[in-house]
Amino acid sequence: MLYSTLFGKTIKNVDQNVKLISHRLLLQAGFIRESVAGRYYFLPLGMKVRDKVVDVIEEEMDKAGAQKMITPVLHPLELWEETNRTSSVGFELMTIEDQRGAKFALGGTAEEMMVDVVRKFNISYKDLPFNIYQFSPKFRDEKRARGGLLRVREFLMKDGYSFHADEKDFKQEYEKMWQTYSTIFDRMGLKTVPIESDNGYIGGDYCHEFVVNSEIGESRFLMTEDGSYAAHEEVAVFKREMINPEDEPKPMEIIEQPEWVQTMEDNEKHYKLPSSRFLKNVVYKTKDGRLIIATLRGDLQANPIKVAHAVKAVGGLEPATDKDLATIGTKTGYVHCWGYKGVTTVGDLSLKTVVNFIGGQKEEKTDSFNVNYGRDFECDVLADIALPPEGCMTEDGKKMVEGRGIEVGNIFQLGTHYSTKMDKAVFTDSDGKAKPYYMGCYGIGVGRTMGTIVEVHHDDKGIVWPKNVAPYQVHMTQLGNDEGAAQKARETYEKLLAAGFETLYDDRDARAGEKLNNADLIGIPVRLVISNRSLENGGFEWKIRSEEESRIVAEDDLISELTKFYEA
């Protein structure tokens, strides 16, 4: 490729509002351009990278026996109604209508479509298992797009769906996909940590996010130091230590309490006791308007995901408003742990770790004292509903550390969730009976992965692409105005192309600084400079983007050096 003819130039001034380094660099180096919020053009350079990411994924998926296909982007809305997902998906579903009034969803994920195509065939146990996948644009009407390619409203996703006769068979595929994902990200220069995560509406034991460690990531997770356990904060299980096991339970009483005592800090100050000795309530509302009071030990934070699971709230929870609190005759700061009608109460396991709690029945000038769970009050449900605090331990006493990362992919069990909801989503088993198939699903965000690679691989001058996803293999340029060197550059370009190396040749009549800075910014692994100076030194200047020093490579050794570099 001749740089002079490449569409999409590097730019000098990037919007000050663009904060994320990957966003900035991709814009500045001419890989992407924003259309409207969360929707991006992939310029020729960016497209090259995207294709390479796709290639790596495709190669590894195929190697694992998965088969590529594609579904229409417009999904008949009836399919989404069949699984009752028109309202329950975590993202805003976009819909569209054709001239005849037929309604479609713009696909944000494709379980229904894949099940639909499979059920069009009369499959039997002999056809199972199989794994079909696609690369297709996904539409998610995110409330807030951000971070360049990391969170957008329209993106290319690899989504795979596997079909099995039973859970045992599915588990094998799950293992295989786990391995495949590690290999995929590894090849693209990303070190991933698989962490247990929430799969929302389904529950179940198998669901992992592949996370790349990063400060700017949106996923917070907990991991043991030996790596034997890693889980998203939404699902991480941790040990609740006994706070005051020596204390004897005392009779509950109502005591006077100054009016200024409102917050947890006020409590600690007034009673000179740690927050773990107090009771704390958080109120949520389900989609169907039911109020949930979650009660925790004062030092812990409620985890809405766990709370939702504990009360089987379909579609998640939202915080209750003052208006909601008024319907049960209370207000913020004065919610009791007990005594309401038509409200579901959920207690955290930590309620059993404290003898003689303070709080639970706060009024303007009084509060309850020496409250003991099981004796003075009981919740409708007692479950794990807390966010893991910093420095917590696993149940078997291993210390966990916090991590933060970008989720680049996930694998999860669907079970028979879709096959039981959708009509005729069955296979004929060996006993002649129709059974719903057992499913798994496997996603990778292509653009997000690309953004993450830049987030991880860059320096103060620009991007440093890993070999397998670089837009070109060689960035070649000629410096100085010597006609001999220019001639040599043109010949070398032809030679590189003939040898099969993807080459970007900066043939502009531009100053050295501009060309070299551009090369650094674009980040192609090998930079080749041809100039009077290099020729006098015996060849071409060879520099690896990730290294500091350059060296001279003789013209005759160029192809073998490149071959060696790219085979390594």
Add this chain to the structure above:
RNA sequence: CGGGGUGUGGCGCAGUUGGUAGCGCGCGUGGUUUGGGACCACGAGGCCGGAGGUUCGAGCCCUCUCACCCCGACCA
């Protein structure tokens, strides 16, 4: 969807108490340069996000809208 902010040539920005729009980058032409984003000269390019209002007069004041960015709540 809550809170905060910004909309002015392609991009980044300035624009005072209201008086009819400027700077840098980029772009075009000519010239001088040529190993780390050069310099000179000339030039093209603007319904000041949109609508309505106040005023003799609005980029600036008021109202309403739209878009985008940041912080939260939700997700590859």
